[in-house]
Amino acid sequence: LAKTTQPISMDSYEGQEVNITCSHNNIATNDYITWYQQFPSQGPRFIIQGYKTKVTNEVASLFIPADRKSSTLSLPRVSLSDTAVYYCLVVANTDKLIFGTGTRLQVFP
Amino acid sequence: DSGVTQTPKHLITATGQRVTLRCSPRSGDLSVYWYQQSLDQGLQFLIQYYNGEERAKGNILERFSAQQFPDLHSELNLSSLELGDSALYFCASSVVRGSTGELFFGEGSRLTVL
Numbered sequence: 001l002a003k004t005t006q007p008i009s010m011d012s013y014e015g016q017e018v019n020i021t022c023s024h025n026n027i028a029t030n031d032y033i034t035w036y037q038q039f040p041s042q043g044p045r046f047i048i049q050g051y052k053t054k055v056t057n058e059v060a061s062l063f064i065p066a067d068r069k070s071s072t073l074s075l076p077r078v079s080l081s082d083t084a085v086y087y088c089l090v091v092a093n094t095d096k097l098i099f100g101t102g103t104r105l106q107v108f109p
Numbered sequence: 110d111s112g113v114t115q116t117p118k119h120l121i122t123a124t125g126q127r128v129t130l131r132c133s134p135r136s137g138d139l140s141v142y143w144y145q146q147s148l149d150q151g152l153q154f155l156i157q158y159y160n161g162e163e164r165a166k167g168n169i170l171e172r173f174s175a176q177q178f179p180d181l182h183s184e185l186n187l188s189s190l191e192l193g194d195s196a197l198y199f200c201a202s203s204v205v206r207g208s209t210g211e212l213f214f215g216e217g218s219r220l221t222v223l
Contacts, residue, residue: 032209043111043199043214044152087152091209096165097142097201099152 004088009104018075020103022088025069033064033071036087038102044087048073075105083107112136113215115200121221127188130218134181134202140164141183142201142212143175152199158183190222 005023012018036044050062061074085102112135143155154167158177177183201212
């Protein structure tokens with residue numbers, strides 16, 4: 001399983017764009033990059049998944065460079081409700097889904 | 110609402126006891142995952158089932174066991190409970206066998222061992 005490294009915490013203010021970068025130097029050809037969001041005392045929620053280039057949905061964008069050794073989750077115009085822990089996962093079609101420690105995002109008014 | 114139902118939501122018990130946590134996956138989902146999350150800790154993968162069969166094991170203690178029944182609901186059994194077993198236990202389900210699909214998590218069962 002590819003190891004991921006992401007910042008332990010980040011602070012932002014409402015209305016700003018937040019970019020959380022994840023490093024995954026030993027990503028394999030079959031691996032996908034997936035991000036989950038978790039609020040306190042709740043289960044994680046799938047945000048976005050990509051393989052290469054850029055993926056966008058109604059919640060976020062995911063940027064993946066050509067070498068795929070990193071990825072960036074972009075949250076446009078964050079609000080207080082975006083305060084959460086964000087997990088970057090690199091997954092192949094295996095049966096394990098291992099979460100790291102995640103990035104704790106705190107949004108201030 | 111993810112569609113995954115976990116019961117009970119809260120459970121308080123004593124050391125040495127045994128408890129069973131139940132998970133009903135989303136309709137149509139064949140895979141069930143169990144995770145443990147202690148206070149301010151990350152999610153620890155415990156075990157995964159697909160269509161009734163165990164597919165992957167994580168750092169699950171020998172005192173813990175799980176199974177998935179023919180109707181696809183799953184149970185996590187925790188025995189000889191210790192204080193350190195106090196945690197949130199999450200169940201997740203997905204329609205596919207592997208992990209590249211989206212996982213839907215339940216709201217968790219909060220276990221407190223006194």
